[in-house]
Amino acid sequence: MSEETQETQEETLEESSSPVETAETAEVEESADLQEEVVEEIKEEVAVAEEAKPKRKPAQFPKWHEPETSEYTFEEFEELIALYDETMKDITEGEIVQGRVVAIESGDVIVDVGFKSEGSIPMSEFTEPDEIVVGADIEVFLESIEDQEGQLVISKQKADFMKVWDTIKDSYEAGTMVDGQILRRIKGGLVVDLFGVDAFLPGSQVALKQTPNLDQFLGQQLPFKIIKLNKSRRNIVVSRRVVLEQEKEVKKNEIMGELEKGQVR
Numbered sequence: 001m002s003e004e005t006q007e008t009q010e011e012t013l014e015e016s017s018s019p020v021e022t023a024e025t026a027e028v029e030e031s032a033d034l035q036e037e038v039v040e041e042i043k044e045e046v047a048v049a050e051e052a053k054p055k056r057k058p059a060q061f062p063k064w065h066e067p068e069t070s071e072y073t074f075e076e077f078e079e080l081i082a083l084y085d086e087t088m089k090d091i092t093e094g095e096i097v098q099g100r101v102v103a104i105e106s107g108d109v110i111v112d113v114g115f116k117s118e119g120s121i122p123m124s125e126f127t128e129p130d131e132i133v134v135g136a137d138i139e140v141f142l143e144s145i146e147d148q149e150g151q152l153v154i155s156k157q158k159a160d161f162m163k164v165w166d167t168i169k170d171s172y173e174a175g176t177m178v179d180g181q182i183l184r185r186i187k188g189g190l191v192v193d194l195f196g197v198d199a200f201l202p203g204s205q206v207a208l209k210q211t212p213n214l215d216q217f218l219g220q221q222l223p224f225k226i227i228k229l230n231k232s233r234r235n236i237v238v239s240r241r242v243v244l245e246q247e248k249e250v251k252k253n254e255i256m257g258e259l260e261k262g263q264v265r
Contacts, residue, residue: 093142093143093144093145094142094143095141095142096139096140096141096142096159096162096163097113097114097139097140097141097142097154098113098137098138098139099111099112099113099114099119099137099138099139099140099154100112100113100135100136100137100138101132101133101134101135101136101137101138102118102134103134104123104132104133104134105120107122107123107124108120108121108122108123109121109122109123109126109132109156111138111140111154113140113142113152113154115145115152117151117152118151118152119140119151119152119153119154120151120154121140121154121155121156125155125156125157126156127160127183127193127196138156139159139163140154140155140156140159141154141155141156141157141158141159141161141162142154143155143158157197157198157234158234160196160197161197161234163196164194164195164196164197165231167195168194168195168197168226168229168236169229169231171226172226172229175225176225177223177224177225177243178194178195178223178224178225178226178238179221179222179223179224180192180193180194180195180199180221180222180224180238181193181219181220181221181222182201182217182218182219182220182222183198183218184218185214185215185218186200188202188203189201189202189203189204189205189206189214190203190206190214190217190218192224192238194224194226194236194238197234197236198236199224199226199236199237199238200235200236200237200238201224201237201238201239201240202237202239204241205227205238205239205240205241205242206240206241207240207241207244208241208244208245208248222240223240223243224238224239224240224243225238225239225242225243226238227239227242
């Protein structure tokens with residue numbers, strides 16, 4: 001065998017032992033290369049994002065805790081917190097509390113009762129709104145410490161009602177007369193100011209006979225009898241007719257007592 005023939009056979013053997021590149025093999029290799037490129041791109045994007053992200057500052061104690069800048073020591077601050085908590089405990093729902101008017105906005109009176117939030121009361125709850133000024137001290141009824149919006153719920157009308165409830169209840173049970181001023185006319189009757197709270201005077205209870213012109217009684221101070229009472233609804237119903245009937249009966253008895261037997265008057 002010649003040397004030329006032997007070299008030719010070796011070249012043929014090397015070519016046959018090399019892997020044959022097919023279309024499928026090329027596609028797999030291209031897909032792998034593409035995947036590596038995508039991974040590298042993602043790593044670069046993550047690195048850029050980390051560089052751009054603001055560095056979080058290490059946690060620090062508040063100023064009051066740092067000795068060189070603190071106005072209070074840690075123990076003094078704890079005492080202040082305890083005093084604040086004690087103040088909050090004194091405010092209880094369902095009670096009358098003292099408050100101060102701090103603002104009047106859009107028909108509402110803003111009141112500070114010493115709690116973390118202030119409460120608002122419609123101006124319509126005040127019987128004498130002209131006397132309400134910023135800085136005035138008033139008593140309010142604390143309905144709820146927080147509503148759904150985290151605001152204090154207070155009422156002037158309920159405070160007024162609670163303050164005079166015992167007096168009204170005693171008058172109702174004893175059947176005694178009470179004085180009140182007729183404030184305004186509403187559907188079905190009149191509103192009477194009774195010890196600073198609103199009471200209802202039905203049209204049928206204004207006089208001995210039905211009176212078409214109820215406006216003539218506005219502003220008058222008259223005696224009444226409480227004929228209906230509901231504490232939960234703060235509902236007070238008064239009557240002037242009952243008072244007039246009693247007065248009429250008294251006069252009738254006086255006249256009958258003055259008449260001697262056989263006299264006609």
